[in-house]
Amino acid sequence: MAITLQRGQKLVLATHNPGKAREIAALLDGFDIVTAGALGLAEPEETEATFVGNAVLKARAAAEASGLVALADDSGLSVRALGGDPGVYSARWAGPGKDFAIAMAEVERKLIAGGSSDRAAWFSCALAVAWPQGPVVAVEGQVHGTVSFPPRGDRGFGYDPIFIPEGGAQTFGEMDQAAKEAISHRTRAFAQLKAALIG
Amino acid sequence: MAITLQRGQKLVLATHNPGKAREIAALLDGFDIVTAGALGLAEPEETEATFVGNAVLKARAAAEASGLVALADDSGLSVRALGGDPGVYSARWAGPGKDFAIAMAEVERKLIAGGSSDRAAWFSCALAVAWPQGPVVAVEGQVHGTVSFPPRGDRGFGYDPIFIPEGGAQTFGEMDQAAKEAISHRTRAFAQLKAALIG
Numbered sequence: 046m047a048i049t050l051q052r053g054q055k056l057v058l059a060t061h062n063p064g065k066a067r068e069i070a071a072l073l074d075g076f077d078i079v080t081a082g083a084l085g086l087a088e089p090e091e092t093e094a095t096f097v098g099n100a101v102l103k104a105r106a107a108a109e110a111s112g113l114v115a116l117a118d119d120s121g122l123s124v125r126a127l128g129g130d131p132g133v134y135s136a137r138w139a140g141p142g143k144d145f146a147i148a149m150a151e152v153e154r155k156l157i158a159g160g161s162s163d164r165a166a167w168f169s170c171a172l173a174v175a176w177p178q179g180p181v182v183a184v185e186g187q188v189h190g191t192v193s194f195p196p197r198g199d200r201g202f203g204y205d206p207i208f209i210p211e212g213g214a215q216t217f218g219e220m221d222q223a224a225k226e227a228i229s230h231r232t233r234a235f236a237q238l239k240a241a242l243i244g
Numbered sequence: 245m246a247i248t249l250q251r252g253q254k255l256v257l258a259t260h261n262p263g264k265a266r267e268i269a270a271l272l273d274g275f276d277i278v279t280a281g282a283l284g285l286a287e288p289e290e291t292e293a294t295f296v297g298n299a300v301l302k303a304r305a306a307a308e309a310s311g312l313v314a315l316a317d318d319s320g321l322s323v324r325a326l327g328g329d330p331g332v333y334s335a336r337w338a339g340p341g342k343d344f345a346i347a348m349a350e351v352e353r354k355l356i357a358g359g360s361s362d363r364a365a366w367f368s369c370a371l372a373v374a375w376p377q378g379p380v381v382a383v384e385g386q387v388h389g390t391v392s393f394p395p396r397g398d399r400g401f402g403y404d405p406i407f408i409p410e411g412g413a414q415t416f417g418e419m420d421q422a423a424k425e426a427i428s429h430r431t432r433a434f435a436q437l438k439a440a441l442i443g
Contacts, residue, residue: 048381092292094292101382102294
Protein backbone atom coordinates (compact mmCIF):
# COMPACT_ATOMS: atom_id res chain seq x y z
CA MET A 46 0.00 0.00 0.00
CA ALA A 47 1.47 3.33 -1.02
CA ILE A 48 0.98 6.05 1.52
CA THR A 49 -0.59 8.83 -0.48
CA LEU A 50 -3.83 10.78 -0.31
CA GLN A 51 -5.94 11.21 -3.43
CA ARG A 52 -8.05 14.33 -3.87
CA GLY A 53 -11.71 13.43 -3.61
CA GLN A 54 -11.13 10.64 -1.12
CA LYS A 55 -13.07 10.42 2.13
CA LEU A 56 -11.23 11.57 5.25
CA VAL A 57 -12.40 11.47 8.85
CA LEU A 58 -11.35 14.61 10.68
CA ALA A 59 -10.59 13.53 14.26
CA THR A 60 -11.56 16.75 15.96
CA HIS A 61 -14.54 17.90 17.96
CA ASN A 62 -13.32 21.53 17.89
CA PRO A 63 -15.36 23.58 15.39
CA GLY A 64 -12.64 26.26 15.08
CA LYS A 65 -10.07 23.69 14.07
CA ALA A 66 -12.48 21.92 11.72
CA ARG A 67 -13.17 25.23 9.96
CA GLU A 68 -9.48 26.04 9.52
CA ILE A 69 -8.62 22.53 8.39
CA ALA A 70 -11.41 22.40 5.81
CA ALA A 71 -10.07 25.67 4.36
CA LEU A 72 -6.52 24.28 4.20
CA LEU A 73 -7.48 20.88 2.80
CA ASP A 74 -9.70 21.57 -0.15
CA GLY A 75 -10.70 18.83 -2.54
CA PHE A 76 -11.34 16.09 0.05
CA ASP A 77 -14.62 14.56 1.16
CA ILE A 78 -14.35 15.44 4.85
CA VAL A 79 -16.54 14.03 7.61
CA THR A 80 -15.89 14.88 11.25
CA ALA A 81 -15.44 12.35 14.05
CA GLY A 82 -18.24 14.15 15.86
CA ALA A 83 -20.64 13.60 12.96
CA LEU A 84 -19.79 9.87 12.99
CA GLY A 85 -20.39 9.71 16.75
CA LEU A 86 -16.80 8.63 17.47
CA ALA A 87 -15.59 8.99 21.05
CA GLU A 88 -12.65 11.29 21.78
CA PRO A 89 -9.71 9.21 23.03
CA GLU A 90 -7.80 10.29 26.12
CA GLU A 91 -4.79 12.40 25.08
CA THR A 92 -2.13 10.54 27.05
CA GLU A 93 0.99 11.66 25.20
CA ALA A 94 3.51 14.31 26.21
CA THR A 95 4.06 15.72 22.71
CA PHE A 96 1.82 17.29 20.05
CA VAL A 97 2.91 14.71 17.48
CA GLY A 98 2.23 11.89 19.91
CA ASN A 99 -1.32 13.06 20.59
CA ALA A 100 -2.05 13.70 16.90
CA VAL A 101 -0.89 10.16 16.11
CA LEU A 102 -2.98 8.71 18.94
CA LYS A 103 -6.13 10.56 17.80
CA ALA A 104 -5.69 9.72 14.12
CA ARG A 105 -5.14 6.02 14.86
CA ALA A 106 -8.16 5.86 17.17
CA ALA A 107 -10.43 7.50 14.57
CA ALA A 108 -9.11 5.29 11.75
CA GLU A 109 -9.69 2.09 13.73
CA ALA A 110 -13.13 3.18 14.94
CA SER A 111 -14.34 4.32 11.50
CA GLY A 112 -12.49 2.07 9.07
CA LEU A 113 -11.60 5.20 7.12
CA VAL A 114 -8.40 7.19 6.63
CA ALA A 115 -8.32 9.70 9.49
CA LEU A 116 -6.65 13.07 9.95
CA ALA A 117 -6.00 14.47 13.42
CA ASP A 118 -4.54 17.72 14.67
CA ASP A 119 -2.94 18.43 18.01
CA SER A 120 -1.83 21.93 18.63
CA GLY A 121 -1.21 24.45 21.32
CA LEU A 122 0.78 27.32 22.72
CA SER A 123 4.14 26.90 24.44
CA VAL A 124 5.47 29.75 26.58
CA ARG A 125 9.22 29.71 27.14
CA ALA A 126 9.15 31.31 30.62
CA LEU A 127 6.63 28.64 31.68
CA GLY A 128 8.90 25.79 30.60
CA GLY A 129 6.79 25.17 27.51
CA ASP A 130 3.42 25.22 29.29
CA PRO A 131 0.55 25.06 28.56
CA GLY A 132 1.89 22.99 25.60
CA VAL A 133 -0.06 19.75 25.18
CA TYR A 134 -2.30 20.93 28.02
CA SER A 135 -3.41 24.01 26.06
CA ALA A 136 -6.99 22.80 25.66
CA ARG A 137 -7.18 21.42 29.20
CA TRP A 138 -6.23 24.79 30.72
CA ALA A 139 -9.51 26.06 29.27
CA GLY A 140 -11.42 23.68 31.54
CA PRO A 141 -14.47 21.57 30.81
CA GLY A 142 -16.32 24.64 29.51
CA LYS A 143 -13.52 25.22 26.96
CA ASP A 144 -13.27 28.82 28.10
CA PHE A 145 -9.99 30.18 26.75
CA ALA A 146 -10.47 33.46 28.66
CA ILE A 147 -9.71 31.35 31.75
CA ALA A 148 -6.71 29.72 30.06
CA MET A 149 -5.24 33.04 28.88
CA ALA A 150 -5.71 34.55 32.36
CA GLU A 151 -3.85 31.55 33.79
CA VAL A 152 -0.90 32.15 31.43
CA GLU A 153 -0.78 35.80 32.54
CA ARG A 154 -1.07 34.87 36.23
CA LYS A 155 1.77 32.36 36.02
CA LEU A 156 4.00 34.75 34.07
CA ILE A 157 3.49 37.47 36.68
CA ALA A 158 4.05 34.98 39.52
CA GLY A 159 7.24 33.73 37.85
CA GLY A 160 8.65 37.26 37.66
CA SER A 161 10.34 36.83 34.26
CA SER A 162 9.95 39.48 31.57
CA ASP A 163 10.54 36.84 28.86
CA ARG A 164 7.41 36.69 26.68
CA ALA A 165 8.70 34.35 23.95
CA ALA A 166 6.15 31.76 22.86
CA TRP A 167 5.30 29.56 19.93
CA PHE A 168 2.32 27.78 18.51
CA SER A 169 2.83 24.19 17.37
CA CYS A 170 0.55 22.17 15.14
CA ALA A 171 1.04 18.44 14.68
CA LEU A 172 -0.98 16.66 12.01
CA ALA A 173 -1.29 12.90 11.65
CA VAL A 174 -2.93 10.79 8.95
CA ALA A 175 -3.68 7.16 9.85
CA TRP A 176 -4.82 4.27 7.67
CA PRO A 177 -7.01 1.61 9.34
CA GLN A 178 -4.79 -1.35 10.32
CA GLY A 179 -1.98 0.50 8.62
CA PRO A 180 0.65 3.19 8.94
CA VAL A 181 0.37 6.67 10.36
CA VAL A 182 2.21 9.73 9.02
CA ALA A 183 2.83 12.81 11.14
CA VAL A 184 4.30 16.29 10.62
CA GLU A 185 4.71 19.39 12.80
CA GLY A 186 4.66 23.11 12.04
CA GLN A 187 5.47 26.00 14.34
CA VAL A 188 5.18 29.79 14.42
CA HIS A 189 7.28 31.80 16.88
CA GLY A 190 6.33 35.07 18.54
CA THR A 191 5.41 36.56 21.90
CA VAL A 192 2.47 36.61 24.26
CA SER A 193 0.87 39.94 25.14
CA PHE A 194 -1.78 41.00 27.65
CA PRO A 195 -4.64 41.87 27.79
CA PRO A 196 -6.06 39.59 25.05
CA ARG A 197 -6.93 41.46 21.84
CA GLY A 198 -9.24 40.53 18.96
CA ASP A 199 -12.16 38.19 18.56
CA ARG A 200 -11.11 36.30 15.45
CA GLY A 201 -9.48 32.89 15.51
CA PHE A 202 -9.89 30.73 18.60
CA GLY A 203 -7.99 29.40 21.59
CA TYR A 204 -4.99 31.50 22.63
CA ASP A 205 -5.04 33.60 19.43
CA PRO A 206 -5.89 36.86 21.27
CA ILE A 207 -2.61 36.84 23.27
CA PHE A 208 -0.21 35.66 20.52
CA ILE A 209 1.69 38.13 18.33
CA PRO A 210 3.73 36.41 15.59
CA GLU A 211 7.37 37.49 15.07
CA GLY A 212 7.62 40.72 13.09
CA GLY A 213 3.93 41.51 13.58
CA ALA A 214 1.97 44.00 15.69
CA GLN A 215 -1.49 42.39 15.70
CA THR A 216 -2.44 39.30 17.68
CA PHE A 217 -3.72 36.24 15.81
CA GLY A 218 -7.09 37.21 17.28
CA GLU A 219 -6.97 40.55 15.46
CA MET A 220 -5.70 39.27 12.09
CA ASP A 221 -8.16 38.25 9.41
CA GLN A 222 -8.19 34.55 8.54
CA ALA A 223 -6.17 34.95 5.34
CA ALA A 224 -3.39 36.89 7.09
CA LYS A 225 -3.20 34.33 9.89
CA GLU A 226 -3.29 31.43 7.42
CA ALA A 227 -0.36 32.86 5.48
CA ILE A 228 1.99 32.26 8.41
CA SER A 229 0.32 29.97 10.90
CA HIS A 230 1.70 26.80 12.48
CA ARG A 231 -1.27 24.94 11.00
CA THR A 232 -0.51 26.22 7.47
CA ARG A 233 3.12 25.16 7.84
CA ALA A 234 2.11 21.70 9.04
CA PHE A 235 -0.34 21.32 6.14
CA ALA A 236 2.31 22.37 3.63
CA GLN A 237 4.54 19.56 4.95
CA LEU A 238 1.69 17.08 4.96
CA LYS A 239 0.68 17.91 1.40
CA ALA A 240 4.29 17.69 0.18
CA ALA A 241 4.60 14.27 1.80
CA LEU A 242 1.25 12.71 0.93
CA ILE A 243 -0.44 14.40 -2.00
CA GLY A 244 1.17 13.54 -5.34
CA MET B 245 9.41 15.13 -0.92
CA ALA B 246 8.03 11.64 -1.41
CA ILE B 247 8.15 9.47 1.68
CA THR B 248 9.94 6.36 0.50
CA LEU B 249 13.11 4.55 1.49
CA GLN B 250 15.60 3.49 -1.16
CA ARG B 251 17.71 0.37 -0.67
CA GLY B 252 21.32 1.33 -0.10
CA GLN B 253 20.46 4.57 1.68
CA LYS B 254 21.95 5.48 5.04
CA LEU B 255 19.68 4.97 8.07
CA VAL B 256 20.36 5.80 11.69
CA LEU B 257 19.02 3.10 13.96
CA ALA B 258 17.80 4.87 17.10
CA THR B 259 18.47 2.07 19.56
CA HIS B 260 21.14 1.38 22.13
CA ASN B 261 19.88 -2.21 22.62
CA PRO B 262 22.20 -4.70 20.89
CA GLY B 263 19.51 -7.43 20.77
CA LYS B 264 17.13 -5.13 18.92
CA ALA B 265 19.87 -3.85 16.61
CA ARG B 266 20.74 -7.43 15.66
CA GLU B 267 17.13 -8.35 14.91
CA ILE B 268 16.48 -5.15 12.98
CA ALA B 269 19.60 -5.52 10.83
CA ALA B 270 18.42 -9.03 9.90
CA LEU B 271 14.95 -7.75 9.00
CA LEU B 272 16.13 -4.70 7.07
CA ASP B 273 18.72 -5.93 4.63
CA GLY B 274 20.08 -3.72 1.90
CA PHE B 275 20.40 -0.52 3.95
CA ASP B 276 23.52 1.25 5.15
CA ILE B 277 22.75 1.14 8.88
CA VAL B 278 24.56 3.10 11.56
CA THR B 279 23.41 3.00 15.19
CA ALA B 280 22.64 6.03 17.32
CA GLY B 281 25.13 4.66 19.82
CA ALA B 282 27.92 4.64 17.22
CA LEU B 283 27.12 8.28 16.39
CA GLY B 284 27.21 9.21 20.08
CA LEU B 285 23.59 10.38 20.08
CA ALA B 286 21.90 10.74 23.46
CA GLU B 287 18.85 8.59 24.23
CA PRO B 288 15.81 10.86 24.63
CA GLU B 289 13.48 10.42 27.58
CA GLU B 290 10.61 8.10 26.58
CA THR B 291 7.75 10.29 27.76
CA GLU B 292 4.89 8.77 25.77
CA ALA B 293 2.21 6.34 26.95
CA THR B 294 2.12 4.25 23.76
CA PHE B 295 4.66 2.22 21.80
CA VAL B 296 3.97 4.21 18.64
CA GLY B 297 4.37 7.48 20.53
CA ASN B 298 7.78 6.50 21.89
CA ALA B 299 8.98 5.14 18.54
CA VAL B 300 7.99 8.45 16.90
CA LEU B 301 9.70 10.46 19.64
CA LYS B 302 12.95 8.46 19.34
CA ALA B 303 13.02 8.55 15.53
CA ARG B 304 12.43 12.29 15.43
CA ALA B 305 15.12 12.96 18.04
CA ALA B 306 17.68 10.85 16.17
CA ALA B 307 16.80 12.43 12.81
CA GLU B 308 17.16 15.96 14.16
CA ALA B 309 20.39 15.18 16.02
CA SER B 310 22.04 13.37 13.08
CA GLY B 311 20.58 15.09 10.01
CA LEU B 312 19.89 11.59 8.63
CA VAL B 313 16.77 9.52 8.14
CA ALA B 314 16.25 7.65 11.40
CA LEU B 315 14.49 4.41 12.30
CA ALA B 316 13.34 3.74 15.86
CA ASP B 317 11.70 0.78 17.52
CA ASP B 318 9.64 0.74 20.70
CA SER B 319 8.40 -2.58 21.85
CA GLY B 320 7.37 -4.51 24.88
CA LEU B 321 5.18 -7.06 26.55
CA SER B 322 1.62 -6.33 27.68
CA VAL B 323 -0.03 -8.70 30.17
CA ARG B 324 -3.83 -8.58 30.19
CA ALA B 325 -4.26 -9.43 33.89
CA LEU B 326 -1.85 -6.59 34.72
CA GLY B 327 -3.90 -4.04 32.79
CA GLY B 328 -1.39 -4.04 29.94
CA ASP B 329 1.70 -3.68 32.16
CA PRO B 330 4.66 -3.65 31.79
CA GLY B 331 3.78 -2.24 28.32
CA VAL B 332 5.82 0.86 27.51
CA TYR B 333 7.64 0.30 30.82
CA SER B 334 8.94 -3.11 29.69
CA ALA B 335 12.56 -1.98 29.54
CA ARG B 336 12.29 0.09 32.71
CA TRP B 337 11.08 -2.90 34.75
CA ALA B 338 14.51 -4.42 34.04
CA GLY B 339 16.13 -1.62 36.04
CA PRO B 340 19.29 0.35 35.31
CA GLY B 341 21.26 -2.90 34.91
CA LYS B 342 18.79 -4.00 32.18
CA ASP B 343 18.34 -7.31 33.96
CA PHE B 344 15.24 -8.96 32.50
CA ALA B 345 15.40 -11.77 35.08
CA ILE B 346 14.27 -9.08 37.54
CA ALA B 347 11.56 -7.86 35.16
CA MET B 348 10.20 -11.37 34.49
CA ALA B 349 10.16 -12.13 38.23
CA GLU B 350 8.20 -8.91 38.76
CA VAL B 351 5.59 -10.00 36.20
CA GLU B 352 5.25 -13.35 38.00
CA ARG B 353 5.06 -11.69 41.44
CA LYS B 354 2.31 -9.29 40.33
CA LEU B 355 0.33 -12.06 38.63
CA ILE B 356 0.42 -14.18 41.79
CA ALA B 357 -0.45 -11.17 43.96
CA GLY B 358 -3.37 -10.32 41.67
CA GLY B 359 -4.79 -13.84 41.97
CA SER B 360 -6.03 -14.11 38.38
CA SER B 361 -5.33 -17.25 36.35
CA ASP B 362 -5.49 -15.23 33.12
CA ARG B 363 -2.09 -15.49 31.41
CA ALA B 364 -2.98 -13.77 28.10
CA ALA B 365 -0.26 -11.43 26.87
CA TRP B 366 1.03 -9.86 23.69
CA PHE B 367 4.22 -8.37 22.37
CA SER B 368 3.92 -5.10 20.46
CA CYS B 369 6.51 -3.55 18.19
CA ALA B 370 6.16 0.00 16.93
CA LEU B 371 8.53 1.25 14.26
CA ALA B 372 8.95 4.86 13.19
CA VAL B 373 10.97 6.41 10.37
CA ALA B 374 11.65 10.14 10.60
CA TRP B 375 13.12 12.54 8.07
CA PRO B 376 15.10 15.52 9.45
CA GLN B 377 12.81 18.58 9.49
CA GLY B 378 10.22 16.40 7.83
CA PRO B 379 7.53 13.79 8.33
CA VAL B 380 7.57 10.68 10.46
CA VAL B 381 5.88 7.39 9.52
CA ALA B 382 4.94 4.79 12.12
CA VAL B 383 3.50 1.27 12.12
CA GLU B 384 2.76 -1.34 14.80
CA GLY B 385 2.83 -5.13 14.82
CA GLN B 386 1.67 -7.52 17.54
CA VAL B 387 1.87 -11.20 18.41
CA HIS B 388 -0.57 -12.70 20.91
CA GLY B 389 0.07 -15.55 23.32
CA THR B 390 0.51 -16.31 27.02
CA VAL B 391 3.11 -15.86 29.71
CA SER B 392 4.52 -18.94 31.43
CA PHE B 393 6.79 -19.44 34.45
CA PRO B 394 9.58 -20.23 35.13
CA PRO B 395 11.40 -18.55 32.21
CA ARG B 396 12.66 -21.02 29.60
CA GLY B 397 15.35 -20.70 26.93
CA ASP B 398 18.34 -18.46 26.45
CA ARG B 399 17.75 -17.26 22.91
CA GLY B 400 16.18 -13.92 22.08
CA PHE B 401 16.23 -11.17 24.70
CA GLY B 402 13.99 -9.25 27.07
CA TYR B 403 10.82 -11.13 28.08
CA ASP B 404 11.26 -13.83 25.41
CA PRO B 405 11.78 -16.66 27.96
CA ILE B 406 8.27 -16.23 29.46
CA PHE B 407 6.29 -15.67 26.24
CA ILE B 408 4.64 -18.55 24.36
CA PRO B 409 3.02 -17.45 21.08
CA GLU B 410 -0.54 -18.65 20.30
CA GLY B 411 -0.58 -22.19 18.99
CA GLY B 412 2.98 -22.85 20.13
CA ALA B 413 4.59 -24.81 22.95
CA GLN B 414 8.05 -23.21 23.10
CA THR B 415 8.80 -19.79 24.51
CA PHE B 416 10.38 -17.15 22.26
CA GLY B 417 13.50 -17.79 24.34
CA GLU B 418 13.55 -21.43 23.21
CA MET B 419 12.77 -20.87 19.53
CA ASP B 420 15.59 -20.37 17.05
CA GLN B 421 15.79 -16.93 15.47
CA ALA B 422 14.22 -18.00 12.16
CA ALA B 423 11.18 -19.56 13.89
CA LYS B 424 10.68 -16.47 16.05
CA GLU B 425 11.17 -14.13 13.09
CA ALA B 426 8.50 -15.97 11.11
CA ILE B 427 5.77 -14.82 13.53
CA SER B 428 7.16 -12.04 15.69
CA HIS B 429 5.65 -8.63 16.40
CA ARG B 430 8.81 -7.08 14.98
CA THR B 431 8.51 -9.06 11.73
CA ARG B 432 4.89 -7.96 11.37
CA ALA B 433 5.80 -4.34 11.98
CA PHE B 434 8.62 -4.53 9.41
CA ALA B 435 6.32 -6.09 6.84
CA GLN B 436 3.98 -3.11 7.25
CA LEU B 437 6.83 -0.64 7.14
CA LYS B 438 8.30 -2.15 3.98
CA ALA B 439 4.90 -2.22 2.29
CA ALA B 440 4.43 1.45 3.13
CA LEU B 441 7.88 2.84 2.40
CA ILE B 442 9.92 0.60 0.13
CA GLY B 443 8.77 0.73 -3.48
